[in-house]
Amino acid sequence: MERMNSPLHDDDNDDERKGEVVTTTGMPALMDELIEEILLRIPASSLVRLRNSVCGSWRTLISSSQFAKDHLRRSMAVDPALTYPRVAYYSSSYSYPTIGTFSVRSVFENPPREPTKVVPYEGRRCRSIIGSCNGLLCLHDDELEDRAMLWNPCTGFTSQPLKIGGVFNYCGFGYDHVNDKYKLFGIVIKKSRESVTRIFTFGPKSKWRTIQDFPYRLRDPSNKASVVGRTGRFVSGTGTLNWLLRGRRSSFVAVLSLDLVKETYSQFSAPSRDSDDDHCMFPRLDILGGCLAVCCETKKTHWTLWLMKEYGVPQSWTKLAIIPHHPLLINSRLNYVLRPMYMLKNDVLLAKSPSGKLVLCNINDGSIYFPNIDSSSDGMTKHRPLSRGVGSRIFHIYHESLVSPSHFGLPSCSSEMRLFKPTL
Numbered sequence: 336m337e338r339m340n341s342p343l344h345d346d347d348n349d350d351e352r353k354g355e356v357v358t359t360t361g362m363p364a365l366m367d368e369l370i371e372e373i374l375l376r377i378p379a380s381s382l383v384r385l386r387n388s389v390c391g392s393w394r395t396l397i398s399s400s401q402f403a404k405d406h407l408r409r410s411m412a413v414d415p416a417l418t419y420p421r422v423a424y425y426s427s428s429y430s431y432p433t434i435g436t437f438s439v440r441s442v443f444e445n446p447p448r449e450p451t452k453v454v455p456y457e458g459r460r461c462r463s464i465i466g467s468c469n470g471l472l473c474l475h476d477d478e479l480e481d482r483a484m485l486w487n488p489c490t491g492f493t494s495q496p497l498k499i500g501g502v503f504n505y506c507g508f509g510y511d512h513v514n515d516k517y518k519l520f521g522i523v524i525k526k527s528r529e530s531v532t533r534i535f536t537f538g539p540k541s542k543w544r545t546i547q548d549f550p551y552r553l554r555d556p557s558n559k560a561s562v563v564g565r566t567g568r569f570v571s572g573t574g575t576l577n578w579l580l581r582g583r584r585s586s587f588v589a590v591l592s593l594d595l596v597k598e599t600y601s602q603f604s605a606p607s608r609d610s611d612d613d614h615c616m617f618p619r620l621d622i623l624g625g626c627l628a629v630c631c632e633t634k635k636t637h638w639t640l641w642l643m644k645e646y647g648v649p650q651s652w653t654k655l656a657i658i659p660h661h662p663l664l665i666n667s668r669l670n671y672v673l674r675p676m677y678m679l680k681n682d683v684l685l686a687k688s689p690s691g692k693l694v695l696c697n698i699n700d701g702s703i704y705f706p707n708i709d710s711s712s713d714g715m716t717k718h719r720p721l722s723r724g725v726g727s728r729i730f731h732i733y734h735e736s737l738v739s740p741s742h743f744g745l746p747s748c749s750s751e752m753r754l755f756k757p758t759l
Contacts (some may be wrong), residue, residue, distance in 0.1 A: 392602035418734035470736025473508035494740035506569030539744030
């Protein structure tokens, strides 16, 4: 029987091994590709916590721009749970330096007696949220001088504030996927009251550039249609910002689109409104599952939720759900519409109800549930608790990612936005 080669040996063959150099081998080293594949399967928030406690080569990999892109791409395409969708909100009527965030997953999964906790962040001044894209929030402040900056709540990094040089009118934030650029769009009203339409491309040497005028001006009587909402909705994968248009003297409804790649405008029809739709309750444009969404009130008995399955193709508007009116969802004094925010597995919808509360609607059986959200730590003392009403809080859905402003040449820091600790 042939003797097996082994790094271990016993006393019987010590003599014949004298003079030899005996080496031992440990476990085979994992290939770099395998290590990366394993790390790509870990949620972004977990990787952030691990980053400072792993070896240098892993830390370099996790912090790289390419890894952040690959992680985001895999998370969104293969396992969206890895991005852990969250809600970020601010107050539009009171000046608070805080932004609250909470987990969408907790809202859907927590039992009634276990509240979803709000995690608040505090900045050096009051800021609103223009939009979100790939885990980045674009923040805007106009207290001292109008400025904007990018912030990743997951990593904590922000970009240096960008001077706007005036007051924003219509605006929006999104990603040019063809050129791999993040862009901020805005109609800037200067001190001279002159308005100019500009785009800023975030990067080491980028500046504001003037582009073709926005087709519709605020409070312009010559406009045949008016723009509903100040902030454009970004549709991932299309590189577009979108606004809803309504006819001034007709039931005309359309979508105005800005292509961030070509920096040109286009227009296509929104879902046709039923003759029984409540025209006083005008719908708003939202994003649901990466698609444009419009919710219309019909016959004062239900809401119809439409989804554009194929971007820019009017024929792809699909009636996704009919949501019956419920006494707890309606407040005729507020004159709000139902605003879809997030849908879980095509059957449970998180929405902002006309009654001013966040609600979970089961679109299969019509049941509703008001989630328990503990907002006591958000520092917005003039607002009621979130579980009792949203007030003037404005909400944005974002997905956790590793994307950092430094990945596209911007100086970044972690001191502009920090966890907020309310005083007792």
